[in-house]
Amino acid sequence: MPELLEIEMYRRGAASLVGRTIVDIEAPDDWYLKNTNAHAVTSTLVGATIDSLGRIGKLMLMETTAATVGLRFGMTGIPLIDDEPVIEELEYSSKRLDPNWNRFVARFDDGGTLAMNDPRRLGGVELDPDLSKLGPDAWTIDQGHLLWLFGRYKVPTKVLLLNQKRIAGLGNLLVDELLWRTGIAPTRATSDADLDEVLRLSAALAPMLDELYARGGSNCGDHFSERGAHGRCPADGSEMVHATVGGRSTWWCPTHQL
DNA sequence: CCGGATGTTCACCT
DNA sequence: GAGGTGAACATCCG
Numbered sequence: 498m499p500e501l502l503e504i505e506m507y508r509r510g511a512a513s514l515v516g517r518t519i520v521d522i523e524a525p526d527d528w529y530l531k532n533t534n535a536h537a538v539t540s541t542l543v544g545a546t547i548d549s550l551g552r553i554g555k556l557m558l559m560e561t562t563a564a565t566v567g568l569r570f571g572m573t574g575i576p577l578i579d580d581e582p583v584i585e586e587l588e589y590s591s592k593r594l595d596p597n598w599n600r601f602v603a604r605f606d607d608g609g610t611l612a613m614n615d616p617r618r619l620g621g622v623e624l625d626p627d628l629s630k631l632g633p634d635a636w637t638i639d640q641g642h643l644l645w646l647f648g649r650y651k652v653p654t655k656v657l658l659l660n661q662k663r664i665a666g667l668g669n670l671l672v673d674e675l676l677w678r679t680g681i682a683p684t685r686a687t688s689d690a691d692l693d694e695v696l697r698l699s700a701a702l703a704p705m706l707d708e709l710y711a712r713g714g715s716n717c718g719d720h721f722s723e724r725g726a727h728g729r730c731p732a733d734g735s736e737m738v739h740a741t742v743g744g745r746s747t748w749w750c751p752t753h754q755l
Numbered sequence: 756c757c758g759g760a761t762g763t764t765c766a767c768c769t
Numbered sequence: 770g771a772g773g774t775g776a777a778c779a780t781c782c783g
Contacts (some may be wrong), residue, residue: 499761499762500762502759503761509767525778528778568762571762572760572761572762572764573761573762573780593781614779617760617779618778618779618780619763619778619779620762621763650770650771651772652771652773659762661763668761668762669760669761669762671761715761716761723757730764743773744773744774745761748761
C-alpha cells in the first residue's frame with residue numbers, strides 16, 4: 498500500500514515521537530538494516546532524541562540528535578507507535594499485526610516504542626540515507642522540472658513517473674490514476690509528449706494528491722475499482738486494458754488515454 | 756498449488 | 770550512462 502500519501506499519513510501519525518529519547522534498539526533482522534548493522538545502529542541511536550519527522554517521496558526521515566534515520570516501508574510496512582498502528586488498515590497487506598514482523602524496534606525513555614512492522618520485509622532502516630538518489634518530491638515538483646524530465650529521458654511515461662530518482666513518491670496506483678486523469682497512455686514515450694500534455698500532467702498532479710489524501714490514500718483513485726477483469730473506464734465506459742509496463746501491472750483506458 | 760500484490764535493487768542484455 | 774527486461778527478496782491472499 499504505501500506510496501507517498503501513506504508515508505505522509507505515517508509521518509503525521511508519528512508526531513508523538515518528537516521529543517522522546519531512544520534508550521534501546523532491537524534489530525533482530527540484519528537484512529532489514531541497509532548499509533549498517535545492529536551494533537552501529539544501537540551505538541549511534543541510543544541516547545539520541547527525536548527532533549522531527551520528514552519525508553521525501555516514500556522515504557520517511559526521522560531526524561535525531563545523533564543521525565537521520567531513513568525508514569522505508571516497502572509494500573507492506575507500517576509503523577507501530579506504542580504498539581498501535583499509525584493508520585487503521587493496510588490494504589494489500591495482512592490484516593493481522595504479528596509481532597514477529599517487527600523488524601526494527603526503538604524503545605523510548607517514556608516506555609513507549611516505535612516498531613517497523615513489515616510482513617514481507619521489503620522495507621528497511623538506514624542511517625543518514627543518501628538523498629541524492631531521490632528526485633524532487635512528487636507533491637511539490639515544479640512544472641519546469643517536469644518539462645525538463647520529459648525532454649531529458651526517453652522512456653515510457655509510466656516508467657519515468659515511477660523512477661524515484663527522477664521524481665520521488667509516486668507508486669503503481671498513483672501513476673495509473675494520474676495518467677488516467679490526464680488522458681496519457683502509460684506506454685507512450687516521454688519523447689512523444691507534447692507541451693500541452695506535460696502541462697496537463699503537471700497541473701493535475703498536486704491536486705490529485707491533495708484529493709486522494711483527503712479521501713484516504715492511494716487506493717481511493719477514481720479508477721481504482723476498475724483495476725480487474727472487465728473493469729470499465731468511469732469516464733467513457735471502455736473496457737480497461739491490462740498489461741505489464743515498466744515491470745508493473747498496469748490498467749488504462751484505450752479510448753481516452755492516448 | 757499457483758499467481759499476483761501499492762517497492763527497490765541488481766544482474767544481464769543491447 | 771541510457772534504456773529494456775526479468776529476477777529476487779518474503780509473505781499473505783484469493
